[in-house]
Amino acid sequence: METVAGIDLGTQSIKVVLYDFNNKIIIANESCSLSIIAENDGTREQKTEWYKEALKTCFSAFKSSDLQTIKAIGVSGQQHGFVPLDKEGNALYNIKLWNDTSTAAQCSKITTILGGEQEVIKELGNLMLPGFTAPKILWLKENHPEAFAKLHYILLPHDYINFLLTNQYVMEAGDASGTALFDSKTKQWSKSTCDAIDETLYSMLPPIIESHTECGTVQKSAAEEYGIPEGIPVSSGGGDNMMGAIGTGSVADGFLTMSLGTSGTLYGYSDTPISDPQEGLSGFCSSTGGWLPLLCTMNCTVATEQIRTLFELGVKEFDALAEQSVPGANGVTVLPYFNGERSPNLPNGRASITGLTTANSSRNNICRAAMESAIYAMRGGLDSFRKLGFQPKEIRLIGGGAKSPLWRQIAADVLNLPIRIPQKAEAAALGAAVQALWCLNCKENPTITTKEASESIQTLCKTHISLDETKNTDPVLQNVKKYNEAYTQYNNLVQQLTPLYK
Known part of the structure; x- marks a missing residue:
């Protein structure tokens, strides 16, 4: 072996x-x-x-x-x-x-x-x-x-x-x-x-x-x-995002990977340098010879973990409560800036729960709003990718949030794109392992050119990265319409509160 x-x-x-x-x-x-x-x-x-x-x-x-x-x-x-x-x-x-x-x-x-x-x-x-x-x-x-x-x-x-x-x-x-x-x-x-x-x-x-x-x-x-x-x-x-790109097969134009971990990230491979920093899209390089434009938010599972702890819930209990709510959480919105925020650039930002009334003040709505808030931030990044000419066909989802069927559905509906899950869960660790194999192969071929090396990592990913088709999640048209309205409400809230944290 x-x-x-x-x-x-x-x-x-x-x-x-x-x-x-x-x-x-x-x-x-x-x-x-x-x-x-x-x-x-x-x-x-x-x-x-x-x-x-x-x-x-x-x-x-x-x-x-x-x-x-x-x-x-x-x-x-x-x-x-x-x-x-x-x-x-x-x-x-x-x-x-x-x-x-x-x-x-x-x-x-x-x-x-x-x-x-x-x-x-x-x-x-x-x-x-x-x-x-x-x-x-x-x-x-x-x-x-x-x-x-x-x-x-x-x-x-x-x-x-x-x-x-x-x-x-x-x-x-x-x-x-x-x-x-x-x-x-x-x-x-x-x-x-x-x-x-x-x-x-x-x-x-x-x-x-x-x-x-x-x-x-x-x-x-x-x-x-x-x-x-x-x-x-x-x-x-x-970096973990660069290795996550390898571990999800995002090593060629057309694929986007989204990670729902402590932070939230959305990134895709490019053969040319691309960035839109004013819209939160950082101009990073990939760890496979190209570039990796990337959006990063500092609060993803942080928001759900904070609220889950506040309500003294287990992970399954939290998801079950959130599932009892509806898309848009009946008007409840969580602004998830527990760690300040990077996209938008609000290092002094603070978290809040808004939109509460006597009719919607429930744990169900707050739990779902926390999950939705992570994806709303990602949608802003997706809009930036599209402005730059990306035509994403699907999102490859990784991180702790990818384990939740409800979160996968929320992501599909908010982003209006199919969600696909890699077969092997530890994308960054697997990506590092595949990069090690790439290095080993290239070392055995000392005359390999940079272009040939780039092509060989694409071949390796096709060979070693597979998707779990049992977890395929597609957008539901009715939910997409509701989330378009809720996303507008979220953006209005961010704009209104931003001056408080500047």
Whole structure:
């Protein structure tokens, strides 16, 4: 038996899958939960030691004989997080996460230095948002100058796992494009943006490698620590959305993937750089050689989990109550900004429940409104994709929300598109495993061109990514009409409340 390992470092847990690529089955998978440091000022942080311990817990749970079948490893990671290390590889501060909104002031400073929002978009293809990495670096400089003075390695979460495994300091374009230090059009670091933060920053950034190449091989210390084979290749890896694109087969024009996790994301592959930052569509690169325009909201299952906890409900109870309501939740609307928000850019936003009357104040309506709110935000992204010329035929849905039949139907009705579910649930981990297989194949063919490599990942995805046809969900015309009205009401509410959070 031969396998590739896919590691997915998420916000709430780390997962590892072992994928038998000859028989196309996941032979084993393990996960370990992660804690989050959360403060009222928007701080959301984790610690490097938590990642090390969780990764060891996962690998230790596998049979030793299974670990020895691993031929390559791929790593997916939550995007945008800032892992600051000294020259010995020790953490200088906590990891500030993608959903940390405490850096709004730093975003404003950098934007002003660069000449305003339009100049930032021209330079990066994106706005300077609190979720991105660049303002987190300036935050460290301003709030912990002694730590910044020792800064040697600037890593994203997935790159940190790569670093633990290989001791190599590199990045690839997909995850790098979410730092707000990177020109996604030219796939190069932006010196002017770096200089706006600190004149030494540009020289500290790692080289960019091509997506189909290895970032290094497993070093002896990592092999001993995790029980994995020494010397096997570790692929370039990528952000969780980039790996989710591979894990759902969105590696060619025409497919869109939507993830209903802690955050909500909607993204699709493009052969050319595309973005519409003013409408929330970030101009990211893919981790397969192209581009991955992406909408991200900071509150998806966060909203349902908060309300489920408030009502002291289990997941099945929550869904059952929501199903007793109707499309549009009888006029109840949830604005789900529990973590502030990125799309629209409201880092100081707050959640609310509106539209309540004596006739509709019920748990049923509030639960359904929470589920609907996540999809309303995605519809705005879908409208932006269509403006840019995308003609989506279906949505491939992943994340915890994809497990809910009701949420799948709400998504189909709000977006008015068929919803399809990948056969294998862990899309990011599987995507990382398939990327590892791609890297392994390309390594065995050292003369392969970038174009040939791009074509080969499409072939691999057709071979290894399948859909669960039993979960196909199509829009219901009557519901689509009701949701068009409810979506208009939701947008009006957002516009009316936005001035409160600016």
